[in-house]
Amino acid sequence: MLMQTIPDTLTKLEQLGNTTRFEPSGDRPQVEQKRVPYQSRSLDECITNVVTPKGKKPILKTMMTTACERNCFYCPFRAGRSKTQRMTFSPDEMAGAFDTLQRANRVDGIFLSSGIIKGSVTTQEKIIDTIEIIRDRYEYHGYIHLKIMPGVEYEQLYRAMQLADRVSVNLEGPTQERLSALAPKKDFMGELLKMLQWAETIRREKPYQKLAGTVTQFVVGAVGDTDHELLSISNRLYRQMGLTRAYYSGFSPVEQTPFENLTPTDPRREHRLYQASFLLRDYGWNIEDLSFLEDGNLRIDIDPKRAWAERHLLSAPIDVMKADRRQLMRVPGIGPVGATAIIQARRLGRLTDLAHLRKLNIRAPEQAAPYILLDGRRPATQMRLF
Numbered sequence: 001m002l003m004q005t006i007p008d009t010l011t012k013l014e015q016l017g018n019t020t021r022f023e024p025s026g027d028r029p030q031v032e033q034k035r036v037p038y039q040s041r042s043l044d045e046c047i048t049n050v051v052t053p054k055g056k057k058p059i060l061k062t063m064m065t066t067a068c069e070r071n072c073f074y075c076p077f078r079a080g081r082s083k084t085q086r087m088t089f090s091p092d093e094m095a096g097a098f099d100t101l102q103r104a105n106r107v108d109g110i111f112l113s114s115g116i117i118k119g120s121v122t123t124q125e126k127i128i129d130t131i132e133i134i135r136d137r138y139e140y141h142g143y144i145h146l147k148i149m150p151g152v153e154y155e156q157l158y159r160a161m162q163l164a165d166r167v168s169v170n171l172e173g174p175t176q177e178r179l180s181a182l183a184p185k186k187d188f189m190g191e192l193l194k195m196l197q198w199a200e201t202i203r204r205e206k207p208y209q210k211l212a213g214t215v216t217q218f219v220v221g222a223v224g225d226t227d228h229e230l231l232s233i234s235n236r237l238y239r240q241m242g243l244t245r246a247y248y249s250g251f252s253p254v255e256q257t258p259f260e261n262l263t264p265t266d267p268r269r270e271h272r273l274y275q276a277s278f279l280l281r282d283y284g285w286n287i288e289d290l291s292f293l294e295d296g297n298l299r300i301d302i303d304p305k306r307a308w309a310e311r312h313l314l315s316a317p318i319d320v321m322k323a324d325r326r327q328l329m330r331v332p333g334i335g336p337v338g339a340t341a342i343i344q345a346r347r348l349g350r351l352t353d354l355a356h357l358r359k360l361n362i363r364a365p366e367q368a369a370p371y372i373l374l375d376g377r378r379p380a381t382q383m384r385l386f
């Protein structure tokens with residue numbers, strides 16, 4: 001029976017191809033496959049190399065169904081789009097296909113999403129059933145990242161968090177107004193933000209259980225959303241709802257959708273958003289520390305940390321021998337690891353030139369040079385030949 005079922009399912013997966021290319025599944029979405037016009041059709045296209053909390057892995061990135069009853073304006077799976085090939089898997093089929101690929105060493109992990117059919121609760125149940133088969137029947141203990149459908153039940157979210165390493169609740173837009181312009185049938189507070197709040201409540205109520213981290217994704221640049229809006233909500237999620245990571249997915253128009261004639265988002269905007277988001281999450285920055293242009297966006301031409309340093313440190317450089325960790329992390333080129341290394345090294349001796357910083361594994365101390373004092377002076381910089 002299995003021998004008959006599995007090849008069919010793999011063929012179906014193959015036909016599905018790279019359906020989830022709009023959804024980042026790993027920690028470095030910029031290095032995931034480029035978004036190309038929807039034209040999949042090989043099993044390799046369902047497999048993406050991603051950086052996960054458990055290391056770099058080839059993971060199966062796929063959907064329970066490519067049919068959907070909702071009509072988000074940017075989405076290739078929206079109801080009524082005739083160019084989308086609709087395909088649906090049962091939990092047994094999907095779990096069996098994953099097991100076959102995993103045992104053949106083709107994949108080590110799964111990112112499972114879905115279009116919505118018969119409501120979010122029914123759809124989420126199918127996702128959970130699939131993963132229970134993978135975890136229990138096939139005894140797979142590796143990386144699992146699950147999509148949470150909008151407005152599922154509390155117990156479903158809890159179960160998904162027990163089974164997975166990561167769960168995604170995609171807000172899509174930074175406010176209800178932006179979300180309505182992107183996805184008219186989605187409810188920002190009641191269906192999406194509530195899921196992220198619940199996830200944090202679950203983690204706090206069960207501190208000793210191993211539960212999935214939560215991530216979210218925004219579609220950037222289709223409906224006038226600003227970087228200030230996107231980063232403000234991201235900051236709130238990091239601070240109040242224990243969000244692991246926000247993903248910023250530059251809008252890319254899909255043929256035969258209401259947004260097909262909109263301009264794609266400049267990829268540099270995505271990049272600046274990630275840089276700013278890391279400053280908020282990992283460097284203790286506040287929204288007020290970031291400088292926004294009058295239109296509410298970051299500058300594209302300069303990274304946000306350098307923009308801050310240009311304003312504040314050029315005239316008041318940081319003394320590397322005296323600054324605290326937080327001050328050191330304000331300097332371009334010095335991150336949390338570099339700041340810790342500096343503090344440890346300066347207990348043992350003076351840091352007097354850029355070569356000392358390089359020995360501490362600060363890879364490009366020249367970047368820091370205009371904003372610091374070493375031995376009480378601005379360090380001399382040399383052009384690097386290689």
Ligand code: SF4
Nearest residue numbers: 068070072075078115
């Ligand atoms: S609910 Fe998801 S799959 Fe359905 S149209 Fe919206 S984004 Fe696409």
